[in-house]
Each structure stands twice: as C-alpha cells, then as structure tokens.
Amino acid sequence: MDADVVVVGGGSTGLAAAIGAAAKGARVVLLEKNPQLGGTSARSIGTIAATQTADQRREGIVDSADAHFEDMGRFSQHHADRPDNAVLARVLADNVPESVRLLSEWGAVFLGPLDEHLHRKPRLHQIMPSSTAYIYHAERHARKIGVEIVTEARVNKLLTANGEVTGVEFERDGKAQSVTAARGVILASGDYAADPGFKAQFISEAVAATEAVNPTNTGDGHRMALALGARIINPDMYGGGMRFVRPAKPGWQSRLPPWQWLMRVASVMLRRTPRSLMRPFIMGFMTTVMVPERKLFQEGAILINSKGERFADETQRMVFELALQPDGAGYILFDDSLAQKYTRWPHFISTAPGIAFAYLRDYQKTRPDLYHRGDTLAVLARSLGMDAAALQLTVDRYNTAAVRGDRPAIGQGPYHVLGPVKNYINYTDGGLAVNTGLQVLGKGDAPIPRLYAAGATGQGGLLLKGHGNHLGWGFTSGRLAGHYAAQLAPRSSTQG
Numbered sequence: 001m002d003a004d005v006v007v008v009g010g011g012s013t014g015l016a017a018a019i020g021a022a023a024k025g026a027r028v029v030l031l032e033k034n035p036q037l038g039g040t041s042a043r044s045i046g047t048i049a050a051t052q053t054a055d056q057r058r059e060g061i062v063d064s065a066d067a068h069f070e071d072m073g074r075f076s077q078h079h080a081d082r083p084d085n086a087v088l089a090r091v092l093a094d095n096v097p098e099s100v101r102l103l104s105e106w107g108a109v110f111l112g113p114l115d116e117h118l119h120r121k122p123r124l125h126q127i128m129p130s131s132t133a134y135i136y137h138a139e140r141h142a143r144k145i146g147v148e149i150v151t152e153a154r155v156n157k158l159l160t161a162n163g164e165v166t167g168v169e170f171e172r173d174g175k176a177q178s179v180t181a182a183r184g185v186i187l188a189s190g191d192y193a194a195d196p197g198f199k200a201q202f203i204s205e206a207v208a209a210t211e212a213v214n215p216t217n218t219g220d221g222h223r224m225a226l227a228l229g230a231r232i233i234n235p236d237m238y239g240g241g242m243r244f245v246r247p248a249k250p251g252w253q254s255r256l257p258p259w260q261w262l263m264r265v266a267s268v269m270l271r272r273t274p275r276s277l278m279r280p281f282i283m284g285f286m287t288t289v290m291v292p293e294r295k296l297f298q299e300g301a302i303l304i305n306s307k308g309e310r311f312a313d314e315t316q317r318m319v320f321e322l323a324l325q326p327d328g329a330g331y332i333l334f335d336d337s338l339a340q341k342y343t344r345w346p347h348f349i350s351t352a353p354g355i356a357f358a359y360l361r362d363y364q365k366t367r368p369d370l371y372h373r374g375d376t377l378a379v380l381a382r383s384l385g386m387d388a389a390a391l392q393l394t395v396d397r398y399n400t401a402a403v404r405g406d407r408p409a410i411g412q413g414p415y416h417v418l419g420p421v422k423n424y425i426n427y428t429d430g431g432l433a434v435n436t437g438l439q440v441l442g443k444g445d446a447p448i449p450r451l452y453a454a455g456a457t458g459q460g461g462l463l464l465k466g467h468g469n470h471l472g473w474g475f476t477s478g479r480l481a482g483h484y485a486a487q488l489a490p491r492s493s494t495q496g
C-alpha cells in the first residue's frame, strides 16, 4: 500500500486530517485500530466552541476570534504551574469558525449557541442528536472525496529512512503490513486515558487505577513519537469523576439518525418550543451521560458499594477509592428530605452547562434502571441485593457526629438510591510538542521530518480548559495538519 498522506486514527481529528489532505489533492489512507471510527470523539457530549458561526449570526450574537482567545485565557489562568501554549490557542481561536462551517457543509446541525460561564458570548455549538453525528458526517464526506479508510488496522510503528518518517507499520488480521507515505504521516490517535503506564508516569497511581471512558485510548501515537525523540507537554487528566453508568439500551433520542433534514426540523422545533416541552427530549439524552453534583454529598447523601459499605469521603472531587470496589461501582444513598429537596431549582442532580438541569424526577422517569426506593433500609437493601444488616450498620456509623462532621445525618425514609456510578477519566491532556505547522518536535525541538500530530495526540501543551475546545482543536488542528502534510513535496522528488 502507498499513499501521499497516512493518517493514524479515525476520531474527529483523524477524519478532519484525512479530509484536509484529500481536499488538497493528496491520496490519503486512514488507519483505525477499532472496528468502527469514532474514538473518544463519538463518546463525547459533543459541544464545540466557535465564534462568527451561522448559528451565532442567526441569533444576532456579535463575537470574534480575539474574544474567544481572551476567554480561553480566563479558563486556564488557574493553572499557573502549567503555562498554556498561547500560540496554539491563537491557531484554534482563529481557525475553529471554519471548522464549524465545514462541519455544517458536511451535514452537521447544531443546537445553540449555548452559554458557558467565562465565555463572554454564547458560543457552544451542540451537535444533534449526539456526538456520533460528527463521525457519521465526516466519514461520509471523507469517503466521498476518496479517502481510503481501513479499520481494524492497528498502527504499531513509524517507519523511517534518512531521519524522515516514510510510513507506518500496522497489524491487520494478525498480519504485519505497512503503508508508505510519500508526503507525511499524521498522528491522530487520541490520548492515553486508558494506559495505566503513562497515567502512572505522568499523573498518579490513583489515576492509573481508574477506568477511562474510552478503554482503547492507549497513547499509541504518543509512544511511537517518543521513540523518535518527541516529548509530551502539560500532562493532566480530566476526571469526569463519578458518572452514572450508561443505559444498556440508549434512549430513542440517542438513536435518532443524524440526517441533516431531520436535525434541521428538530433544531427549529427545539428553538421554537417552550422549554418545558423540550425537557423530555433533552433529558432523555442528558441522563445517559451525566455526572452527579458534589453538592448532593455535601448535603448528606453517602456513597456505598454493592456490599452496602461506605468506603471513602464522598465529598472529594475525585473519589479514587471507587475504582477499587466490587465492579468498580458505587451507589448514592439519601433520605426522603434530600430527595424532596432535589426535585427543583437550585437543587439539581446533574447539569450540562447551558443545556439543562436534571432533577431526581428526571432520573426516575428517564433512567428507571438507576433509581431504587425502599420505605425502610431493609427493603431498599433487598431491591439492590445488598446485605440489610451491613447497610443499616453503614448508616448508623455515618450518622454519628464524629463521622459525618457538619453534614446532615441520614434521616427518615423512604430511602432512595441512584446508581450504579463508576469513576471515569474522561480524557487525558498532555499531547506531543508540536509547532504551529503541527510538526512533531524531536530532539532540540527540531521538527521530525514528515511527522505531524493533531488533536489530543498533538495538543502541544494547550490546556483547552472550558467546554468545547477539545473537539474544536481536534477538527481544526486535524484539518490544518492535513493541509500542511499534503502540501509537502513528495519524498521521491526531495530525495532526487
């Protein structure tokens, strides 16, 4: 196999890179190790932050790349120990409007723009009906313009000659194969959230023991580039923390086909429909991916395992001990007065910024699989298959002032449980060092010839705090890397 440009990975970044290169006339091969494209991008909430878009214009929002750039700085200012890469942040703010324009051209339809604290203008664009639509539209477009997509092809090694990257070696059907790249290789293989080794090395042992939302994010691209002298900057994790497990069968909202005409109708309906009527649609989607608020614990809920035991201080930001419980699962137990309180504003169980707030009744209706109720602790224990005596002991112990401190005791029944919850690392930051041309930097910060990285793999020290900037960076840096690689003179001519 040979190509002008080889792209490693088929998430948002890889597809944008492949399309970017093919649009400049390159012959592109995209290799994806999983049976389906999508990666973490297809498991995300799906917001993208961008300015000057058609959606902003329709709502009369006047916004600019300069304002987006400045607001990114307001999100990342709390990380003085890890300076942001302002040069790449500028690349993102300047070029993400074009990424959203292209996504719309390929068929994507967005809800919003939605607000987020610290973004001075509403600029979060929520793809409809879910993030899988990014992949659906980008894959269709990539195939239409001639990108060759090979799935179940795990890239293991970068091939080199005379100090240049010349292609990749990959495994398919148990056989080692290779593809040469006349112009360049683009690493778009996501992050290392599921690699215990990298997580322990760069972040901590506790993070290493915690599951990743995407279990196939094993830092392959990082590892291949490190072998050629690259380095990783600003490693960190974004712990989504405790999340309700996904439903066995996604709700009808998540299963809607992302057809453009249907999403356009849905988007107009959602904009024009009173919020109270919109709620069931939004809740059906939201409660499949949501995180319980920490406030619930601060106000007296406790976290127990499947044996009915409390095992950690549940008010911490990340309860790392959760990963060590049976099945890595926990259950949130609270009394009836807290249950009544969490039925209305401002006491919500979860929120998606700018989209909506989910109360206890929303979970009862849309996620009955997560909700358990018992008039007594013994009845509740039975419905959860827990030891009733152990559960009673846990509550009695917690209720002693010495244990619960200032938090309220667990009072009268009926008692309520939401769960299982598991702890997840959403994604890890800390991409390879790259320059503004998305070239991977090697020894002495010199570009490694013909090697590019983008998205999570080529994050180059960007902090990308705030919502919507990771996907923005993926689509934007991918597209630019595709352009740059396609425009390089092919190897044979440079080698004379």
Ligand SMILES: Cc1cc2nc3c(=O)[nH]c(=O)nc-3n(C[C@H](O)[C@H](O)[C@H](O)COP(=O)(O)OP(=O)(O)OC[C@H]3O[C@@H](n4cnc5c(N)ncnc54)[C@H](O)[C@@H]3O)c2cc1C
Binding pocket: 008, 009, 010, 011, 012, 013, 014, 031, 032, 033, 034, 037, 038, 039, 040, 041, 042, 043, 044, 045, 046, 047, 048, 153, 154, 155, 156, 188, 189, 190, 191, 213, 214, 216, 217, 218, 220, 221, 240, 425, 426, 427, 454, 455, 456, 457, 467, 468, 469, 470, 471, 472, 474
């Ligand atoms: C729950 C959740 C919610 C999120 N919500 C948002 C949000 O709303 N907005 C936002 O901006 N960001 C969000 N993010 C973050 C965002 O999804 C990611 O940062 C982004 O999708 C990364 O894109 P990527 O293309 O770089 O990586 P990925 O989407 O992970 O794609 C990498 C691809 O490379 C493939 N691959 C890996 N190794 C190899 C190999 N050796 N050979 C071949 N293929 C390989 C993988 O299988 C994968 O398909 C969220 C993340 C999570 C987990």
